[in-house]
Amino acid sequence: MRLLALTMRLRLRLTLLYSSVFAVSGAILLGITYLLVSHAAGVFYGTGQFGGPQQGDVSYNSDRLPSLPGIARELWAQGARQREGILHELLVQSGIALAIMGVFSVALGWFVAGRALRPMAAMAATVREISARNLHERLSVQTPHDELKDLADTVDGLLARLESAFDAQKHFVANAAHELRTPLTLERALLEETLTDGEATLASYRAMTERLLALSMDQGRRLEALLMLANSERGLDRQEHFDLAAVVRRVLHTSPSWIEAVLKSAPASGDPAQIERLVANLVDNAVYYNVPDGRVNVSTGVRDGRALLSISNTGPVIPQGEIQRLFAPFQRLRTERTTYDDGHHGLGLSIVQAIASAHNAVITAHAAPAGGLLVEIAFPLQGGCPPPRK
Template identity: 50%
Template sequence: MTSQQPARRSLQTRLALAYSAGIYAAGVFVLVLVIVPLAGVDAATPVGHPSSSVTTGTGRGISLPHLLTGSAVALVILIPVALALGWFVAGRFLHPLRAITATATSISAGDLHRRLDLGEPTDELTELGHTLDGLFARLQASFDAQRHFVANASHELRTPLAGLRTLLEVALADPEADTDTLRSACQEALALGEYQERLVKALLDLATSERGISRRERLDLAQIIERVLTSRRDQATDRGIDLAEHLTPSVTTGDPRLIESLVTNLVDNAIRHNHPDGHVEITTQNSGAQVTLSVTNSGPVIPDNQIQRLFQPFQKLAPGRNGHREGYGLGLAIVNAVTQAHHATLTASALPDGGLSITVRMAHTSHPALNQAQRGKDGGVRTVP
């Protein structure tokens, strides 16, 4: 047995009934204002005197009974007139809403490039249209970025898999392969597997960062940085890079795991893309209502017009320029995603002698309202010349 859907009355019908009721009530009110005084005059007329009537300048006019009859007829005629006017006014009022609905339906079907463009006059509905246009633009950018990310991720994952398959096929096809040859092939296969593991972990970190904050806790940036630097000092020493830290207790709120991921990727990026005998300087400080984390490193010269690209997934200025295969072009993309998730401010600038300086500003715990003030304002990388 199928359940019947209740009859649905359109919004235009409801508005038309409301408008026509108002028009009809206004007509009744006007007639009452005219008839009640006349009825009062008629009731006060002495017996034997002519009853009151609506007179004109030329003689006797319409009597009160005739006026009442005419008013009743006018009220009957006013019903269809009020309904027609109510339907017309409701249709004019709902025209922009119908345009919004039609365009939104088209966009939901896949045409993400369309916009409402309601134009003037500016009222509540056109403001809604402008808000939806902004939403559609952000959705289009998000879907484009997602498609681009999936394509790049597929390419990055396919490359090591193809290399691993080729390595194994060559080793198996060699009839004279001895134990040392097979052992060497297995070691290279393990190295490729570790590369894939790190790449998948980086992809998961990026996806988690873009999803947003699931929990917010009080944390000290200086303590997190100390833990990260402790695990990276040997790597920096092997490459001849000096790690300098100037840490001031900087308490903020956020997801501890995401903040640690942000710090780790900033430090790894500064170490990886550096010169031998280079330096990395990490600083935290309190500045009014904000806590500031700055990471500055030496390295190759970076054109100012390329800084924004570095914070996009799988973007590298010179892949493998240091001979290291551990870079995927995801580190700064993760930093950008974590910054946006915390509604923080990310500023990047290229140093004249080479290298990069990145600053992240977050709200101090004593100023919780700052996060709300920053909502909707951040979300991109600010480049400082």
């Protein structure tokens, strides 16, 4: 509706512009014509067409009127009045013609503006019909490459991004519902089993309560991870300068001491709290998905003009095609250690990707042939992050 109103306002403005240009051009043309006719008539009536006392005169001199016959003076005065009448009639008739053409130019300008904006009207009608059920539709304006074509292509690009985001959101909601429904079903089964057990004892009730408490804590961690993912995808709340090496040191302070770290200064900008969560998730995944007596290496520094964070481990062999899947929500690497209540819900790497995207960082992940995963995240150097959202 707003696009239609914009189209009508633009058509009115174009009509006024066309009419104004025609009116100004017509007025200038009328002025030039009046000056030319006035000059030509002045030359004609100012010459000695009515004779004179001497044969060689070429122009009329009013000081010599008394020497002319009375009839010559009368003819000269009549010619001057006729000249003024002709000029007045020319001015009036030209003004009337200009006014008529001005009205006609308004109608013609409205028609021409409508023809020029017809693709925009079609775009407005198509946009009004697009909803969540048919986000796949596009404007597909087939016109020569001009400003309207650029606008249509921009809107098509916006619709494509909206369709992708909408599909991702639906997929995320479906996965979240499935993840949350499973523990609820298990809780209900435990309660029903205990209530229907006629020989239940205090010990069995206590064991059931402990399992329900563990499930509740697991759901709390899952919800916290979902909230963290949602907040990360919204962008930055604040932006300040920090050193990646200092952030990693804080995370490693509460991590296993056997992690090998080579930390060099890497100045960056953004939200240090989100970066700390990103590092913690990567370290936690590298430690958990590792082999016995394996290694975890963490390093920071500057490379190719960007602040670089690198984390690798010696975990199990990962097929190269599986790496991209691991960064999607609720996706986990299937190993013999992966259990339902292990505290890993498949959201760690998706949170990492959301935080990195909010900071304009580039993630690259490679699976080592002998096993394990190398994740490198390149951040813009200090001052290169987007401004925080309002």
